[in-house]
Amino acid sequence: MTFLPNTLSKKLWVFVTTTIILTIGFSFLLSNYFYEKLYVGKIRSGLLEEGTRISADYEGGPLSNELIEKVEWYNTKNESEVFIVSNPKELSACLPYEIDYDTIIGPEEREKLLNGHSVEKTGYEERFDRDVMAVIVPLIDSNRLEGIIYLYVPLAKITELTNDFSIVGVVVGLLFVILSVYIGTIFVRKMTKPLEIMKNAAEKVTAGDYSARVPIFSKDEIGQLGTAFNLMSASIQKEDERKKEFLADVSHELRTPISYVKGYSEALIAGLVKSYQDQERYLKIIHREASRMERLVGDLLDLSRLDSEDFRLELRPLPLAQLVEDCLDKYIPKLQEKGLVLRSDLDPDIIISADEGRIEQVIQNIVDNAINYTDKGQITVLLSKHEKGCQLSIKDTGIGIPSEDIQRVTQRFFRVNKARTRSDGGTGLGLAISNRLIQLHSGELEIESGSGEGTCITIILPVI
Numbered sequence: 001m002t003f004l005p006n007t008l009s010k011k012l013w014v015f016v017t018t019t020i021i022l023t024i025g026f027s028f029l030l031s032n033y034f035y036e037k038l039y040v041g042k043i044r045s046g047l048l049e050e051g052t053r054i055s056a057d058y059e060g061g062p063l064s065n066e067l068i069e070k071v072e073w074y075n076t077k078n079e080s081e082v083f084i085v086s087n088p089k090e091l092s093a094c095l096p097y098e099i100d101y102d103t104i105i106g107p108e109e110r111e112k113l114l115n116g117h118s119v120e121k122t123g124y125e126e127r128f129d130r131d132v133m134a135v136i137v138p139l140i141d142s143n144r145l146e147g148i149i150y151l152y153v154p155l156a157k158i159t160e161l162t163n164d165f166s167i168v169g170v171v172v173g174l175l176f177v178i179l180s181v182y183i184g185t186i187f188v189r190k191m192t193k194p195l196e197i198m199k200n201a202a203e204k205v206t207a208g209d210y211s212a213r214v215p216i217f218s219k220d221e222i223g224q225l226g227t228a229f230n231l232m233s234a235s236i237q238k239e240d241e242r243k244k245e246f247l248a249d250v251s252h253e254l255r256t257p258i259s260y261v262k263g264y265s266e267a268l269i270a271g272l273v274k275s276y277q278d279q280e281r282y283l284k285i286i287h288r289e290a291s292r293m294e295r296l297v298g299d300l301l302d303l304s305r306l307d308s309e310d311f312r313l314e315l316r317p318l319p320l321a322q323l324v325e326d327c328l329d330k331y332i333p334k335l336q337e338k339g340l341v342l343r344s345d346l347d348p349d350i351i352i353s354a355d356e357g358r359i360e361q362v363i364q365n366i367v368d369n370a371i372n373y374t375d376k377g378q379i380t381v382l383l384s385k386h387e388k389g390c391q392l393s394i395k396d397t398g399i400g401i402p403s404e405d406i407q408r409v410t411q412r413f414f415r416v417n418k419a420r421t422r423s424d425g426g427t428g429l430g431l432a433i434s435n436r437l438i439q440l441h442s443g444e445l446e447i448e449s450g451s452g453e454g455t456c457i458t459i460i461l462p463v464i
């Protein structure tokens, strides 16, 4: 629709104006129709009735003078013109305007009259400058046309009919147009204003100002669009903040190991560290911090992979007890070193559909934590059936997690005690990764703990 203007308000404007014009045009047509139907129809039936009434006085035979006089008298008293003649050809003598006898009563009309039917005619008459309606009623006696009654009335023009209120009509019409244009303008403005506000807000969002929101004026589709817009910009804003925070966290996490590596290597290069033991100690620190960065980068890569759309788990049936046992075997030396007791009770019948490498990663991460944050006591690993499938719980008797932090330990980079976990080599990403992986396996990860009460981490997974 290229001929329409390209703003919505102008389109609506065109629509409203067209509607108004069409309405006025339609009412004009309608009034003409009613003029024809009501006024002309009423005149026609009036003339016919009059003619029939007069013809009732005719008693047969040639027209009597008495009847002719009666009709003449009637004519003077009556609004319409009435004539009675025995020969239609005499008509032209009575009428104030020219008539062509043959066109008024042609063969067809004659036939009708002879059959006793009346004939009606409407035509423009110059002398009156208007249409004239005429009715001819036959006077028949024994199949002979003894005479006719001719009645006519000049029709009022529709403009004359409406003359009385034509000024009122024009004023009212004009007021109607002004009022409807005024109301139309307000309506169009009211409708398009929120859309314009939304367009401006969308431009702001495009320019990077995600705080842009629009006021909601109504509950209709436009209001709903506004609400949807606000939700959209709020979530973009949240995502943007999350991204910034994440970047800040990453750089913060990298800064410390980098400064260690830089500082200690500089000292070594400058030859400031003389003794062999000190040199070895410095190198070990550099190595430790480099490993830390390696883990951090590895974890970050993992997280970004898990978040990406095309990440796919390689699912296959997996006897879980076997996997847990193989995993735990690797920790025996470490457990012995720390003097921790390992207790496990694993239901061998549980088969899950899972990505083996990923589930192993989760178990390793949780057991790593359990050993790291436990100085004495025992680690208990239980695998059993559960109403939602199976549950694997790893419980330690370590330092525990303060209850107010339990919700946050699965967040990226969250660590309860930054200083301690740093020396332990934790990145604060392990549980975030584990939680995400369990979610991807349609499972749940629950944490029960309290400061100094040990920690129990339970994974619930569907079974085959």
Ligand code: ADP
Pocket (backbone or CB within 6 Å): 365, 369, 370, 373, 396, 398, 399, 400, 401, 409, 410, 414, 415, 416, 417, 421, 425, 426, 427, 428, 429, 430, 431, 432, 454, 455
């Ligand atoms: P990290 O690599 O630092 O261990 P995680 O995401 O695995 O990162 O854990 C987040 C934080 O949760 C840890 O820094 C630690 O404070 C706390 N935490 C995790 N597991 C335990 C546990 N078994 N006992 C006590 N604290 C724990």
